[in-house]
Amino acid sequence: MEERVEEEPFEQQGPWYEEPAEEIDVTYTPDEILVHEIDELDCRLI
DSSP states (O other): OOOOOOOOGGGGGGGGGOOOGGGGOOOOOHHHHHHHHHHHHHHHHO
């Protein structure tokens, strides 16, 4: 009796959705950082 080993189909699809880390680098101006921090505080207060 032979055992059939089924391979997981999703293993072959891995690399296509991975984004390189270099593209995620984003720099913010001090004003944008301040606005972002204020938004976070507003969310905590609600």
